[in-house]
Amino acid sequence: MSDSLSDRLEVTVRAEPARLRELRAVVDEFASRHGADRDARDAIVLAVNEACANVVRHAYGPQGGPLHLKARARGEFIQVLVSDNGTPVADPTGPGAGLGLRIINGLADDVDIEGPGRSGTKLRATFSLKGAQARHQELPDLDDLN
Amino acid sequence: VRQEPTRRRISKGAAASGEPPSQKERGHSAEATSVAAGRSDSTIVVHRPSAHIAVVELHGEHDLTTSEQITAAIAEELRARRGVVVDVSNASFIDASVLHAIADGHAGAQQAGLGFALQYGTSRLVRRIFEITGFLASLPSATSREQALELAQNPA
Numbered sequence: 001m002s003d004s005l006s007d008r009l010e011v012t013v014r015a016e017p018a019r020l021r022e023l024r025a026v027v028d029e030f031a032s033r034h035g036a037d038r039d040a041r042d043a044i045v046l047a048v049n050e051a052c053a054n055v056v057r058h059a060y061g062p063q064g065g066p067l068h069l070k071a072r073a074r075g076e077f078i079q080v081l082v083s084d085n086g087t088p089v090a091d092p093t094g095p096g097a098g099l100g101l102r103i104i105n106g107l108a109d110d111v112d113i114e115g116p117g118r119s120g121t122k123l124r125a126t127f128s129l130k131g132a133q134a135r136h137q138e139l140p141d142l143d144d145l146n
Numbered sequence: 147v148r149q150e151p152t153r154r155r156i157s158k159g160a161a162a163s164g165e166p167p168s169q170k171e172r173g174h175s176a177e178a179t180s181v182a183a184g185r186s187d188s189t190i191v192v193h194r195p196s197a198h199i200a201v202v203e204l205h206g207e208h209d210l211t212t213s214e215q216i217t218a219a220i221a222e223e224l225r226a227r228r229g230v231v232v233d234v235s236n237a238s239f240i241d242a243s244v245l246h247a248i249a250d251g252h253a254g255a256q257q258a259g260l261g262f263a264l265q266y267g268t269s270r271l272v273r274r275i276f277e278i279t280g281f282l283a284s285l286p287s288a289t290s291r292e293q294a295l296e297l298a299q300n301p302a
Binding site: 017018020021024038042043045046049050053056057099100102103106107 | 207211239241243245246275278
């Protein structure tokens with residue numbers, strides 16, 4: 001399920017609750033391999049889980065669909081993209097998703113949400129490899145992960 | 147990852163892991179219900195140290211795969227007019243869906259005039275989600291079983 005290059009991670013799974021644990025493990029391993037400290041790994045795992053859980057809950061109806069997780073290491077940062085191809089059955093940024101999004105916003109150095117739209121929703125988040133030590137430092141100009 | 151069929155079993159005084167209960171657990175538990183949820187290392191164990199109190203213990207990782215079962219386990223105890231302690235001190239991971247389940251349980255206890263408390267421990271990830279959400283400020287909480295039981299004796 002994974003196509004992992006040296007500085008990139010690409011995973012596509014069916015959007016269902018049972019896949020959340022392995023997605024957490026995959027992104028934690030990627031962050032660890034690229035030098036993320038304990039604090040940063042925890043932040044990435046918690047935030048990616050919430051982003052993926054939002055896809056599981058909101059992106060598709062009963063027929064389900066794919067969940068895409070991409071990550072790449074850029075200098076002192078890891079960028080993550082969680083996306084789907086769904087037409088949301090509920091607004092993933094609306095009521096009920098508030099706590100998950102608050103967690104993501106509280107843990108990532110930068111968050112950008114594109115959609116929901118006809119081609120699904122994309123959530124991009126950037127994390128410092130040095131976790132809390134580097135929080136509030138100025139983000140470099142990173143091109144979007146797509 | 148293959149998800150095992152959800153199983154629910156009731157065992158007297160035994161934890162879901164199959165390991166024998168500790169001396170402390172044996173001393174406290176008149177009855178224990180184990181709900182093995184999804185994976186064998188993600189379990190919900192319900193102890194009833196007295197007729198009026200239940201402890202819902204979460205072991206391992208808990209997320210959308212188990213949050214509905216946590217909600218149901220808490221609701222069942224409240225329906226039986228028991229105050230509830232939710233113990234996450236043995237949980238290695240919880241997410242927003244679990245926080246919602248606990249918050250719903252707390253609200254249910256308040257509506258029913260029953261006690262409710264959260265027992266938490268030292269897991270980094272669990273502590274982090276509490277910090278980032280300010281969750282501990284929203285309900286009675288303690289780091290020891292004794293304190294949590296005391297809090298759950300009285301209506302929230």
